[in-house]
Amino acid sequence: MLTLCVRNVLFRSFPSQSSSDAVQLTVRPCSSSRAQEEDLHQTRTLLRLCVDRYFLSPGEANMELFRRGMSCRYGPLGTELRRNLLEQWWHSVSRTTAQVFGINTLSSSSGDTATGAPRKLNIVENEHIKQILEEKEVSKDLLIQKIQVLLQRSPTGRTSCLQGALEQFVPSLELVNRKLPFGLAETGLCFQPSGGSGCPGEVTRASLVWFCSARASSQWLDHWTRQRLKWWRKFALSPSDFSSSDVPEEELEKAASRGVRIIYSFPWGRRRWRRCGTEETLSCCGHTEEIAPMCSFVFQCRDGRKSVPHVISVTANVDRGALAFLSNSLQTLKKEDSRQRLQQRKVLKLHPVLAPVKVALDIGRGASVELRQVCEGLLKEFMEAKISTWPGYLETSAGQLNTKYDEMGVLFTVVVNENTLESGLLQVRSRDTTVRETMHISEIKKFLSRYITAADNV
């Protein structure tokens, strides 16, 4: 069997069919005049697939949020993908060195923060503002004053995790024996000011704030850039689509001396997509005193010297990361079926660790009651082993299963049939090779666990 694949291939809407053996490829170079139309088409194909295959909840507004790399309503598969992504980020940042500690601060902080972070978003209670607006005997000036006091007292929604980590610097000193460098990691909800549209959004950020000496800060920035780029590439189908580039000086934030962006080049619409932001941003924020002038960060090291730490901020956008990996893993293959008709096969080749569903369980021919019991037993076994499983045997529609599972990124499809009842043998189909193997029922769990672990350790 020959299976070739190509990225950036121009495709039309052929009706999807189940896999066959003969594979043929057509690559057409994109002409610049048609590029825009194609951009739109490719974007739509990805978003359509995400909605059809339970990654995203339907709705134009929801799809638009997702496309812009913001938090949105995710279906079961999108939820699981994001969970896997967050888990991997957390593990790679906070659990591979002894110097990084996880923290959890608040998404909204009441009153003025100690670090003097700018107030962009206020969380106000309807009840309170209503009371003020309904007061009759109040002049306009007093009304304005009352609203201003209410706003001043109301909590502020955070736009990044940086401020929370800065506030935890002093309490964390004891943890690290008053020694630089060390880091504080946090993942969580941040708000995103609307920039004029009037409707602020949400974004899930994964943040590492690294405190180090001024002398070593540039080296640390390089270190973390290498580490983080390696991480993105580890899970990518085509690693070279993820790259790093320096932030131009004019785009650096105040007090920052250097910045690096990790960017995923979307195969379609590079211009349009890139404008939406970056997958991960690393920056030398500068001395803590400059970033948070209202706090004192001067501390005495164990050896008696005084030190003011430098801050490096590493911030990933998890929602945009999920979009990047979905886009990167979508392969479109053209092939001829046995009757020489051209067909299209879409496969979401998500990394085994990220794939939201590792295995689907289905019923082939045979006595359905007994087969269902076998499926239920396997489902229980897989779930206990924390192997995420799709209960395909509960669905009635048997047709086009491989097409569906390929678009869901399901790693393996296990089919239980009458043969299983007699000999204990199952059919196992691989998403990546489309090969069907026969395996004994007693071996399948171990096989799946090993496959996933092996992919994680590469």
Add this chain to the structure above:
Amino acid sequence: MLTLCVRNVLFRSFPSQSSSDAVQLTVRPCSSSRAQEEDLHQTRTLLRLCVDRYFLSPGEANMELFRRGMSCRYGPLGTELRRNLLEQWWHSVSRTTAQVFGINTLSSSSGDTATGAPRKLNIVENEHIKQILEEKEVSKDLLIQKIQVLLQRSPTGRTSCLQGALEQFVPSLELVNRKLPFGLAETGLCFQPSGGSGCPGEVTRASLVWFCSARASSQWLDHWTRQRLKWWRKFALSPSDFSSSDVPEEELEKAASRGVRIIYSFPWGRRRWRRCGTEETLSCCGHTEEIAPMCSFVFQCRDGRKSVPHVISVTANVDRGALAFLSNSLQTLKKEDSRQRLQQRKVLKLHPVLAPVKVALDIGRGASVELRQVCEGLLKEFMEAKISTWPGYLETSAGQLNTKYDEMGVLFTVVVNENTLESGLLQVRSRDTTVRETMHISEIKKFLSRYITAADNV
């Protein structure tokens, strides 16, 4: 060796000392007159320990948030405990039956929600409201009108995950082959209106919304109550402290027919603590039509019959859960040391699965450079096996280590000493038995993994 423990014991602030072998117990029945003072003392002891041992960030306001079962600033150990708790909840609810699907919706929804949820909290941009307030040529009435429009258009912060799940009902029907019952699980940030204080707070909720037929709803409520109570008790040191009780009819929400609360009886100050809320609330919310009259939930089953689902809502407060398990697992033991002085030992006997740190690595006597290298090797090995490890060898203060680790709830302390370099043997001390064992360095990782897995499968 004799190790006994007692709960609800009255203790004073003895200086903590390292463990010894003789254990003696003193139990004093609480007199009702001193109960209040004691409540305060015991609460303070727990909160103090949480701050000293990196569960909580310091600060009176932060401790107060935690005590009230709200989200607050957590240190590394509190962050890890919460992660473990969320992971266990998610696994038990969404990964043990094929009918529960995980979803992820937004913490704030823009404009009016489809389900007509009440607007309690608004997220407004400072910039916009400032613009309105600064307009000079505007009458008071117009000003009020403009603010009202702004509020109407601004996103609303959710107070529970119920509305998000109701909105996902229709898109999820296909997933379940249009068959009841099924459930949608979500964990995430919710806001909590202040109730007058002017400062709304945050709370992390874990929510299951279960759709079933009206006929079976009461049975399902009983089913989920049993399941959830079993879950809470699984991780408790003293399971009977977790109990369920019916919600009195007058406290039920509109349209709800029945409700059950899962409550942890704090050993101190039952009255005061209970008022703060419940660990988990289950309720028969009633017909979907009554809860969300603006949506249509009538759907056609595969067999052609029309159906309107009933909703059961199961909502846990994760922050309060963390507090309950911390309180439940804190044991205070009194014992005599070898010189017959009365000593006090505090141990946080958190369940092995929940314990934020599974093992601490320390250096005993011997050549420090080589021993440190051994520790670093072990740390790497443990981290790769996802065993959360405390790098004790990085700290200089060697004294009182067992006291510290017991209060941190560290399951095992591994001491590497000169003997290790010669024979490969380590000293392993257990938190729960205080027994020190000798183990070969090649066996330790397997031993720890097995211990944790075994505790999980009980």
